Amino acid sequence: MNAPLLDCLEIETSPNPTHAVIWLHGLGADANDFAPIVPEVARGLKHATRFVFPNAPAQPITINGGMVMPAWYDILVMDLVRREDAAGIRASEQALRTLIARENTRGIPTSNIVLAGFSQGCAMTLHTGLRLPEKLAGMMGLSGYLPLLDLADAERQPANARTPIFLAHGVFDPVVALPRAEASRMKLEALGYDVRWHTYPMPHAVCPQEIGDIRDFLQTVIV
Numbered sequence: 001m002n003a004p005l006l007d008c009l010e011i012e013t014s015p016n017p018t019h020a021v022i023w024l025h026g027l028g029a030d031a032n033d034f035a036p037i038v039p040e041v042a043r044g045l046k047h048a049t050r051f052v053f054p055n056a057p058a059q060p061i062t063i064n065g066g067m068v069m070p071a072w073y074d075i076l077v078m079d080l081v082r083r084e085d086a087a088g089i090r091a092s093e094q095a096l097r098t099l100i101a102r103e104n105t106r107g108i109p110t111s112n113i114v115l116a117g118f119s120q121g122c123a124m125t126l127h128t129g130l131r132l133p134e135k136l137a138g139m140m141g142l143s144g145y146l147p148l149l150d151l152a153d154a155e156r157q158p159a160n161a162r163t164p165i166f167l168a169h170g171v172f173d174p175v176v177a178l179p180r181a182e183a184s185r186m187k188l189e190a191l192g193y194d195v196r197w198h199t200y201p202m203p204h205a206v207c208p209q210e211i212g213d214i215r216d217f218l219q220t221v222i223v
Helices: 035-041 086-105 120-131 149-155 178-190 208-221
Strands: 008-012 019-024 049-054 058-061 067-070 113-118 138-142 164-170 194-200
Touching: 008 035, 019 086, 019 120, 035 049, 035 208, 049 086, 086 113, 086 120, 113 120, 120 138, 120 149, 138 208, 149 178, 164 178, 164 208, 178 194, 194 208
Parallel strands: 019 049, 019 113, 113 138, 138 164, 164 194
Antiparallel strands: 008 049, 058 067
């Protein structure tokens, strides 16, 4: 069953795009979070590209005392993974699949789509990308991790076994600790994925060097 279509902010680099980047924000943010860097990361792209920034639905977050905020799933414990909101993660996976299907109906095949996300958005990018039955152009995970780690091998599909995965993390990240991201990287590498790993001297954030590396990665997969 298809999930309802999420509200999205869209930016097209030029008319009639042939490629798309679906970029998911982090916990408590919204679709506007990464829109300002589109001119920088899209510079030099060879094809007209639609950047799609969906808004996550608002929901109570357990570790924040039940405060309601935009989120792709609930966070139950501070270490993120000892207990996970599997139902919420899978519901957001379906919402992301619906966004991909909409791009397909607008003439952009899945093979021309990059999934990207920050923090929770990174988690959803990796979770969904591994399980898609169609090949993506690429995946970008910023300051996040692979959720439901122990299920990845059993549930992954072969379509994206060779899809490039850009992973970036701040070495001083107090929200998603570096060892959590490194465990995800090692799991993906053990499963044979093409991981492009980057670290930066920053907290749970994005830095100018990272933006340049994102631009370089997009130029290699939007072809």
